[in-house]
Amino acid sequence: MPEEDAAGPNAVARDADVPPSGSRKRKQRELTPTQRALALLVRREHSRKELARKLAERGIESEAASAAIERLTGDGWQSDARFAELLVRTRAAHGQGPIRIRAELGTHGLDGDTIETAMQAFDGDWRQAAQDLVRRRFGLELASADPVQRRKAADFLYRRGFDGDTVRSALRGDLQD
Numbered sequence: 453m454p455e456e457d458a459a460g461p462n463a464v465a466r467d468a469d470v471p472p473s474g475s476r477k478r479k480q481r482e483l484t485p486t487q488r489a490l491a492l493l494v495r496r497e498h499s500r501k502e503l504a505r506k507l508a509e510r511g512i513e514s515e516a517a518s519a520a521i522e523r524l525t526g527d528g529w530q531s532d533a534r535f536a537e538l539l540v541r542t543r544a545a546h547g548q549g550p551i552r553i554r555a556e557l558g559t560h561g562l563d564g565d566t567i568e569t570a571m572q573a574f575d576g577d578w579r580q581a582a583q584d585l586v587r588r589r590f591g592l593e594l595a596s597a598d599p600v601q602r603r604k605a606a607d608f609l610y611r612r613g614f615d616g617d618t619v620r621s622a623l624r625g626d627l628q629d
Contacts, residue, residue, distance in 0.1 A: 485520035488512065497535040499536075550571060553613060
């Protein structure tokens with residue numbers, strides 16, 4: 453009769469290589485560059501430039517990243533035009549003006565036509581947006597406010613990316629073209 457371990461015949465193996473029962477961990481498979489790019493795109497829209505930068509940060513070589521982005525663009529998963537339109541809508545909803553939005557679109561490596569198309573697709577009124585922003589921020593009718601308050605409101609709108617005509621119109625309270 454063979455000798456039994458001190459723990460007995462029903463003892464659980466205590467080897468470091470064997471995981472406790474019920475907690476088997478599967479070895480995670482390495483994702484391809486296309487899968488990594490797609491994982492980023494399902495969370496939110498990305499420009500081609502932004503997607504390439506994020507893939508590079510994750511250790512993917514530029515050739516593989518470019519090929520993955522080309523494939524996803526061809527399949528309709530990535531679109532610079534869609535990204536630009538979404539960015540315009542979200543930034544305008546957060547009170548940013550067209551000058552600032554155009555500048556941000558430019559930092560994403562978008563061409564002039566894509567930027568112009570996205571800006572034209574915006575169906576809001578920049579003057580109304582500026583006027584609403586000033587009313588929310590300063591809480592008064594600026595047409596009759598003192599010059600110091602009007603100057604603060606104008607500076608605020610300029611910093612947010614609104615042009616001079618829009619700022620003057622918003623401070624006067626008129627929305628006519």
